[in-house]
Amino acid sequence: AQSVTQPDIHITVSEGASLELRCNYSYGATPYLFWYVQSPGQGLQLLLKYFSGDTLVQGIKGFEAEFKRSQSSFNLRKPSVHWSDAAEYFCAVGAAGTASKLTFGTGTRLQVTL
Amino acid sequence: DAGVIQSPRHEVTEMGQEVTLRCKPISGHNSLFWYRQTMMRGLELLIYFNNNVPIDDSGMPEDRFSAKMPNASFSTLKIQPSEPRDSAVYFCASSLNGVSGNTIYFGEGSWLTVV
Numbered sequence: 302a303q304s305v306t307q308p309d310i311h312i313t314v315s316e317g318a319s320l321e322l323r324c325n326y327s328y329g330a331t332p333y334l335f336w337y338v339q340s341p342g343q344g345l346q347l348l349l350k351y352f353s354g355d356t357l358v359q360g361i362k363g364f365e366a367e368f369k370r371s372q373s374s375f376n377l378r379k380p381s382v383h384w385s386d387a388a389e390y391f392c393a394v395g396a397a398g399t400a401s402k403l404t405f406g407t408g409t410r411l412q413v414t415l
Numbered sequence: 416d417a418g419v420i421q422s423p424r425h426e427v428t429e430m431g432q433e434v435t436l437r438c439k440p441i442s443g444h445n446s447l448f449w450y451r452q453t454m455m456r457g458l459e460l461l462i463y464f465n466n467n468v469p470i471d472d473s474g475m476p477e478d479r480f481s482a483k484m485p486n487a488s489f490s491t492l493k494i495q496p497s498e499p500r501d502s503a504v505y506f507c508a509s510s511l512n513g514v515s516g517n518t519i520y521f522g523e524g525s526w527l528t529v530v
Binding site: 335337343344345346347350391395402403404405406407408 | 448450457458460463470471506508518519520521522523524
């Protein structure tokens with residue numbers, strides 16, 4: 302069975318500082334990996350995804366993530382955080398196959414101080 | 416291009432009442448997912464359909480919950496009778512052919528409060 306662990310429940314960073322959100326997954330084969338962001342009262346928006354190829358993927362809003370198979374990780378990074386990045390971030394893993402599903406981590410809430 | 420459309424966006428109902436949540440997936444998508452989000456349990460997959468057929472309903476909490484997908488453009492999630500512990504945000508999502516190489520798009524959610 303697939304699973305995702307986001308070890309940090311809550312992170313606070315200063316505006317302009319760099320950010321790294323951790324994500325570890327468990328899956329027997331090559332996973333499909335995603336990062337979603339959820340602003341308060343809103344739905345989930347896809348930031349970026351990894352299916353294959355280059356292990357460093359670029360997403361929207363200046364985010365990037367790196368797939369490291371040896372560490373079973375897919376950490377999300379941003380070099381300079383903006384106050385508008387305050388939200389909850391979810392890592393998710395999917396399995397190959399046409400009728401597959403997405404399993405989410407418990408989320409990391411990001412607070413940005415000015 | 417319209418995204419996943421859910422209705423109602425907000426609903427407050429009394430315990431014991433029937434609740435029906437509706438979802439219109441993105442046109443052309445053949446996979447549909449219902450998720451529930453609560454503070455205590457995070458995002459849980461309730462059920463997913465592929466080509467209108469339920470593939471996995473193991474996440475449906477109990478018999479009070481049921482989901483249908485009568486055609487490719489419409490799905491419902493019904494709770495009967497509703498209980499206060501059902502209060503949550505229910506998300507519908509859709510994709511083309513599951514997860515394989517494709518993105519799952521989420522609706523904005525139906526915010527349910529059972530009093």
